[in-house]
Amino acid sequence: xxxxxxxxxxxxxxxxxxxxxxxxxxxxxxxxxVRRAGGDPIALDPTTSAAERDAALAAMDGLLLPGGADLxxxxxxxxxxxxxxxxxxxxxxxxxxxxxxxxxxVPIFGVCRGFQAINVFSGGxxxxxxxxxxxSTQAPEGHPLHLEPESRLAAILGEAEPLLSxxxxxxxxxxxxxxxxxxxxxxxxxxxxxxxxxxxxxxAAEGDDWLIGVQFHPERSEFIGPxxxxxxxxxxxxxxxxxxx
Numbered sequence: 001x002x003x004x005x006x007x008x009x010x011x012x013x014x015x016x017x018x019x020x021x022x023x024x025x026x027x028x029x030x031x032x033x034v035r036r037a038g039g040d041p042i043a044l045d046p047t048t049s050a051a052e053r054d055a056a057l058a059a060m061d062g063l064l065l066p067g068g069a070d071l072x073x074x075x076x077x078x079x080x081x082x083x084x085x086x087x088x089x090x091x092x093x094x095x096x097x098x099x100x101x102x103x104x105x106v107p108i109f110g111v112c113r114g115f116q117a118i119n120v121f122s123g124g125x126x127x128x129x130x131x132x133x134x135x136s137t138q139a140p141e142g143h144p145l146h147l148e149p150e151s152r153l154a155a156i157l158g159e160a161e162p163l164l165s166x167x168x169x170x171x172x173x174x175x176x177x178x179x180x181x182x183x184x185x186x187x188x189x190x191x192x193x194x195x196x197x198x199x200x201x202x203x204a205a206e207g208d209d210w211l212i213g214v215q216f217h218p219e220r221s222e223f224i225g226p227x228x229x230x231x232x233x234x235x236x237x238x239x240x241x242x243x244x245x
Contacts, residue, residue, distance in 0.1 A: 004040040004059035005239035008101075010094050012068045012087055015217040018214030029219035030111070039239060044097070046194035047087035053093070056098040062107045062239030065094055065114025069215065070174060073128060075120050080192065081128040082175060096143045107210035107238040109231075115213030116174060119202060127175040130193075142167050142223070143191055145200055145216070151188035152203050153212060156234045158226045168200065168216040169223035175215070176202070188212070210238040 069087040154162035189201035206210040218228035
C-alpha cells in the first residue's frame with residue numbers, strides 16, 4: 001500500500017542463525033508485528049550487498065533493532081566476560097543503520113539486544129552477565145514492570161491515562177542499570193532484580209525524539225499483554241509521519 005512506512009529491520013547473519021535455538025533464530029515475529037501495525041518491513045542482514053543496504057537506509061521511514069547475540073563490549077570500552085558471545089558483522093550493520101537513522105531523524109525502536117544497542121550507541125554501557133540467565137533455550141520469564149508515569153512509553157501503553165504497571169516477558173543475560181544509561185536517555189520502566197532495579201525500557205529525554213528501547217519481547221504476543229500492540233502501532237504511525245513529510 002502507498003502509505004505503508006518502510007521499516008528497516010536488522011537481522012543476524014546465517015552463521016549466527018545456525019547457532020541459535022530455533023525459536024530465537026527466527027525473526028518472523030518482528031516482521032509480522034511491523035506488518036500488523038501497518039508497516040512494510042525491509043530486512044537487512046550482514047550478507048546484504050552494500051548497494052542494497054545503502055538504498056534501504058536512504059529510503060527508510062523507521063528503524064527496528066531486534067534481539068540477538070551480544071554487542072561487542074569493546075563498543076563501550078570493556079574486555080568481554082567469558083559468557084559474552086558477539087556477532088561483529090551485525091554490530092557493524094547496526095552501527096551503520098543507527099547512524100543513518102539518527103542523521104535522517106526517523107523513529108527508532110529497539111527490542112532486547114536492540115534496547116542494549118540504543119544505550120551503547122548513545123554512549124552508555126551494559127552489565128555484561130547476570131548469573132542464572134545463560135541458557136538461550138529457556139522461555140521468556142514473566143515479571144512485573146513499573147513504568148514512569150510521565151514517560152512516552154506509559155502514555156502509549158495506557159488508554160485513557162498512562163499505564164503505571166504491567167507484566168512482561170524477558171530473556172537476557174546482559175542488562176542496563178540506571179547508572180549505565182547514556183547521556184540523553186532516560187529510564188521509562190524498571191523491574192526488580194536480585195542485583196537491584198534494572199532498566200527495562202528507555203527513551204530519549206527530548207520529547208520530540210521518537211527513540212524507545214525495551215528489554216523484553218513485545219513481538220512474542222503469546223507471552224505478553226495486548227497493550228503492547230499499541231506500542232507497535234505508535235512506532236509505525238511515527239514512521240508514517242516521516243513518510244508523509
